[in-house]
Amino acid sequence: MGATSHGVPAIRLEGITKQFGGASDAAAVAGIDLEVRDGEFFSLLGPSGSGKTTTLRMIAGFERPTSGRIFLHGEDVTDLPPFDRDVNTVFQDYALFPHMSVAENVAYGLEVRHVPSSERAVRVKDALRMVRLEGYDSRRPAQLSGGQRQRVALARALVNRPRVLLLDEPLGALDLKLREEMQIELKAIQSEVGITFIYVTHDQQEALTMSDRLAVFNRGRIEQIGAPAEVYEHPLTAFVAGFVGSSNLIAAEAAQALLGKAGRFAIRPEKIRLGEPTDKVGADEHSALGKIKTVVYLGAETRFIIALDMGGDLMVTQQNLKESSMEALSAQGRAVRLTWKRGHVLTLADDPQVAPA
Amino acid sequence: MIRRITGWFNRHPRATLGALLAGPLGWISVVYLGSLLILLMHAFWSKDSFTGKVEPFNWTLDAFVQIFSNPVYFTIAARTIGIALLVTISAAAIALPVAYYMARIASPRKRALLLVAVTMPLWASYLVKIYAWRTILQTNGLLGWAISPFGLEGPGLTEIANSWLVLTYLWLPYMILPVYAGLERIPNSLLEASADLGGRGWITFRRVIFPQLIPALAAGSIFTFSLSIGDYIVPDLVSDAKFIGNVIYDNSALGSFPVAAAFSFVPIVVMIGYLLFARRLGAFESL
Numbered sequence: 001m002g003a004t005s006h007g008v009p010a011i012r013l014e015g016i017t018k019q020f021g022g023a024s025d026a027a028a029v030a031g032i033d034l035e036v037r038d039g040e041f042f043s044l045l046g047p048s049g050s051g052k053t054t055t056l057r058m059i060a061g062f063e064r065p066t067s068g069r070i071f072l073h074g075e076d077v078t079d080l081p082p083f084d085r086d087v088n089t090v091f092q093d094y095a096l097f098p099h100m101s102v103a104e105n106v107a108y109g110l111e112v113r114h115v116p117s118s119e120r121a122v123r124v125k126d127a128l129r130m131v132r133l134e135g136y137d138s139r140r141p142a143q144l145s146g147g148q149r150q151r152v153a154l155a156r157a158l159v160n161r162p163r164v165l166l167l168d169e170p171l172g173a174l175d176l177k178l179r180e181e182m183q184i185e186l187k188a189i190q191s192e193v194g195i196t197f198i199y200v201t202h203d204q205q206e207a208l209t210m211s212d213r214l215a216v217f218n219r220g221r222i223e224q225i226g227a228p229a230e231v232y233e234h235p236l237t238a239f240v241a242g243f244v245g246s247s248n249l250i251a252a253e254a255a256q257a258l259l260g261k262a263g264r265f266a267i268r269p270e271k272i273r274l275g276e277p278t279d280k281v282g283a284d285e286h287s288a289l290g291k292i293k294t295v296v297y298l299g300a301e302t303r304f305i306i307a308l309d310m311g312g313d314l315m316v317t318q319q320n321l322k323e324s325s326m327e328a329l330s331a332q333g334r335a336v337r338l339t340w341k342r343g344h345v346l347t348l349a350d351d352p353q354v355a356p357a
Numbered sequence: 358m359i360r361r362i363t364g365w366f367n368r369h370p371r372a373t374l375g376a377l378l379a380g381p382l383g384w385i386s387v388v389y390l391g392s393l394l395i396l397l398m399h400a401f402w403s404k405d406s407f408t409g410k411v412e413p414f415n416w417t418l419d420a421f422v423q424i425f426s427n428p429v430y431f432t433i434a435a436r437t438i439g440i441a442l443l444v445t446i447s448a449a450a451i452a453l454p455v456a457y458y459m460a461r462i463a464s465p466r467k468r469a470l471l472l473v474a475v476t477m478p479l480w481a482s483y484l485v486k487i488y489a490w491r492t493i494l495q496t497n498g499l500l501g502w503a504i505s506p507f508g509l510e511g512p513g514l515t516e517i518a519n520s521w522l523v524l525t526y527l528w529l530p531y532m533i534l535p536v537y538a539g540l541e542r543i544p545n546s547l548l549e550a551s552a553d554l555g556g557r558g559w560i561t562f563r564r565v566i567f568p569q570l571i572p573a574l575a576a577g578s579i580f581t582f583s584l585s586i587g588d589y590i591v592p593d594l595v596s597d598a599k600f601i602g603n604v605i606y607d608n609s610a611l612g613s614f615p616v617a618a619a620f621s622f623v624p625i626v627v628m629i630g631y632l633l634f635a636r637r638l639g640a641f642e643s644l
Contacts, residue, residue: 046459060549061552061553062549062553062554081552082549082552082553083552083554083556083557084556088553088554089549089550089553091549091550092546093544093545093546094547095547095549095550096550097543097547097550097565097637099568099569108554108556108564109554109555112551112554112555112556112557112564113555133428139565157552157553157554160554160555184425221378251392266430
């Protein structure tokens with residue numbers, strides 16, 4: 001895994017654990033191995049409390065791992081304080097200095113590292129241009145909107161030209177529209193400056209759209225590492241299948257009855273076709289009969305919960321290509337046949353495990 | 358009946374406000390400002406040079422002339438203001454590390470203990486604390502006993518520095534508490550951001566923490582400065598120097614109320630100036 005022809009990985013975590021409080025408490029991070037390639041946009045994805053932010057904070061140097069080593073470009077930085085690490089952080093609450101202007105905030109890192117003032121001015125100007133905040137130099141953070149503060153925080157980190165930029169749910173406080181704009185902008189900035197981004201998020205959509213690769217965290221462990229399409233199309237565990245996109249989980253007797261084999265499986269709701277009970281079933285397809293129990297109209301698509309005749313529910317989503325909302329909603333109670341390709345049945349690992357990249 | 362009254366007040370919010378404020382406003386304007394006004398008017402009244410009796414409403418500037426023509430009054434005013442400033446500076450210098458430890462380093466348990474320790478002296482009588490300091494400072498007192506092995510003796514009860522020391526001790530809690538509250542208000546992420554951008558501890562303190570503490574320090578200094586400038590018991594009991602308050606006290610004891618009243622203009626004017634300065638630093642947002 002890991003180090004490819006690009007050479008030394010930007011970040012390498014070896015057996016990282018972090019225990020807050022006493023040894024009896026559950027570990028926040030319970031043993032993580034991870035390599036992030038140079039120049040990669042890498043997301044740490046997981047629900048709150050899964051250890052992704054703690055992992056980021058250990059890379060930044062705000063927390064010390066209980067055990068394990070952290071390498072930045074091959075150098076062991078486990079014992080270095082934050083101010084001696086060549087990484088910068090964009091904080092979730094932005095953490096802008098309220099008593100300084102926008103320009104002073106951005107210049108802070110250069111100033112404390114004694115960059116000459118002429119060079120400082122040029123770099124601050126460039127950084128503010130990159131985040132499209134020219135002319136805001138003398139504003140105070142309190143006079144800016146949430147999106148503008150976010151940009152200042154980004155400029156303040158990027159101006160130092162770190163080799164790795166750490167972003168802790170930077171778009172979490174923004175509204176949906178602005179968040180989508182900033183996603184595109186962040187991605188553009190990353191390809192412009194070409195530095196490694198480590199991006200913490202609980203939003204699977206965000207992680208899928210932005211990342212080159214991502215790691216799915218659950219209970220202090222990584223359940224899967226891979227490219228977005230790979231993780232979505234081939235989730236290795238039940239948790240990943242449920243957290244990245246939505247899935248119908250099928251196990252035990254249901255698996256035997258529906259699929260004719262034992263194990264743990266998942267089917268994406270959009271891969272299931274909804275048809276008349278009399279529809280033919282192809283040789284490469286599975287099928288089941290049921291009744292429409294619930295209809296949820298979502299605009300672009302409709303979600304159906306189907307009560308199977310053999311017991312249990314399956315979720316199906318369909319794009320609203322032809323049906324109007326009225327037609328979709330009136331389908332409740334109708335008998336249907338569900339069919340799906342055998343190839344779309346995802347086989348899951350029996351228990352969560354640390355997956356190879 | 359009660360419903361009708363409450364209903365009426367509900368429909369007349371101004372009357373409600375008036376009823377609520379009438380008591381305190383009456384107290385402040387009549388009892389507090391009224392007596393202050395009478396005190397200040399004394400400064401412009403003349404005194405019969407023969408009987409020594411004050412003649413009300415017989416206006417004159419004699420008392421001010423007497424103060425301005427005698428340099429002793431200037432020396433005493435300068436000494437009082439100087440000591441009050443020193444007390445403020447030393448209280449701030451002690452309060453900063455203590456409050457920092459309480460707000461940022463100590464465990465919740467230790468923090469609670471320290472808060473009690475800081476506020477506990479406020480429960481004890483002011484006079485008891487001063488007398489305790491007398492037993493420490495007198496020539497053969499506790500301090501003298503402790504340093505006697507080194508061939509030194511206690512400072513005695515004449516040094517002006519004693520006043521500085523004891524006043525700093527007395528008013529320290531009033532500086533620690535606002536600074537502690539100010540430190541608590543600074544989010545931890547700002548300190549992390551500073552470290553993340555390359556700022557070591559000292560730079561983070563100087564560039565990020567201290568500028569944000571100025572309102573809290575100004576708020577604390579209002580207490581330390583004004584309480585010091587008005588004190589006259591400490592300088593009397595632990596040193597032999599006179600403060601503005603001692604001169605006012607002595608003059609009123611001798612019956613020369615106009616001079617006492619005229620001299621009381623000095624701390625009032627100084628405090629008004631100081632409060633305006635503190636307001637500019639944002640002290641009133643942090644009280």
